[in-house]
Amino acid sequence: MLAGRGLWGLARWHRLRGQGTHLLWRIERRKARRVKDVLPDGSHLARIEANKHSKAAGTVKAPPALVRVIEYRVDGQADIVRLITSLTDHEKYPAAELAALYARRWETELVFDEIKTHQRGRPVLMSQTPNGVRQEIYPHLIVHHATRELLNEAAKLHRSTAEPTSFTQALHAVRRTVTSPSGFPPSARRRDRHLGLTEISLSLLPRRRSRDCPRKIRSRITPYGSKAPQEPASHRRSPVVITLNHRWHEH
Numbered sequence: 440m441l442a443g444r445g446l447w448g449l450a451r452w453h454r455l456r457g458q459g460t461h462l463l464w465r466i467e468r469r470k471a472r473r474v475k476d477v478l479p480d481g482s483h484l485a486r487i488e489a490n491k492h493s494k495a496a497g498t499v500k501a502p503p504a505l506v507r508v509i510e511y512r513v514d515g516q517a518d519i520v521r522l523i524t525s526l527t528d529h530e531k532y533p534a535a536e537l538a539a540l541y542a543r544r545w546e547t548e549l550v551f552d553e554i555k556t557h558q559r560g561r562p563v564l565m566s567q568t569p570n571g572v573r574q575e576i577y578p579h580l581i582v583h584h585a586t587r588e589l590l591n592e593a594a595k596l597h598r599s600t601a602e603p604t605s606f607t608q609a610l611h612a613v614r615r616t617v618t619s620p621s622g623f624p625p626s627a628r629r630r631d632r633h634l635g636l637t638e639i640s641l642s643l644l645p646r647r648r649s650r651d652c653p654r655k656i657r658s659r660i661t662p663y664g665s666k667a668p669q670e671p672a673s674h675r676r677s678p679v680v681i682t683l684n685h686r687w688h689e690h
Contacts, residue, residue, distance in 0.1 A: 453504065
């Protein structure tokens with residue numbers, strides 16, 4: 440599970456680990472400072488404890504945790520990204536691969552766009568009760584999961600990954616197949632499924648991972664820069680370059 444630093448909590452860490460979930464979490468640089476062991480790939484093991492505020496508030500103190508700390512910079516920027524993970528085996532899970540994986544965390548926004556913009560037909564949910572909202576949301580999630588499974592299957596036909604496949608193209612193919620009158624005999628349904636998978640596998644998108652959308656607005660009311668009228672919303676840039684921080688090797 441990938442998580443940003445705004446969601447950090449030691450008790451939450453223990454709860455998720457108790458469920459068998461491995462974690463890759465960004466935290467503030469002042470946390471996990473007690474180094475226990477330095478690993479060959481530049482990461483290190485550290486002990487992280489509950490903060491003083493939780494003790495003063497009288498809450499139940501979460502026990503300490505042994506975590507692996509990974510520090511890196513992106514594209515030569517001055518800011519250092521500090522990650523902790525439960526994956527302590529540096530040979531099986533190299534620090535560079537985990538850092539690159541965390542850089543892809545923004546792609547969860549693509550899932551929200553697929554469900555809210557492309558899959559859902561109406562702008563708002565019709566239900567006005569909590570149970571009714573759940574009954575509407577779960578079918579959307581099931582349909583999205585099934586469509587994504589088709590994308591994975593279509594990618595295998597093209598001997599590729601699901602990343603360059605088009606969700607909207609798959610959604611159109613699914614809708615045509617569902618509304619098609621050729622549901623009988625079963626061989627016709629299998630034929631339609633194969634045609635749909637072939638259509639999806641042939642509609643690949645160009646590589647688009649290394650996009651950058653600067654935090655700018657038209658009206659300067661925040662510390663971020665202002666966006667000019669002719670400036671595009673996003674820019675394509677070279678692939679993300681991650682430089683691991685080996686500061687513990689300098690001492």
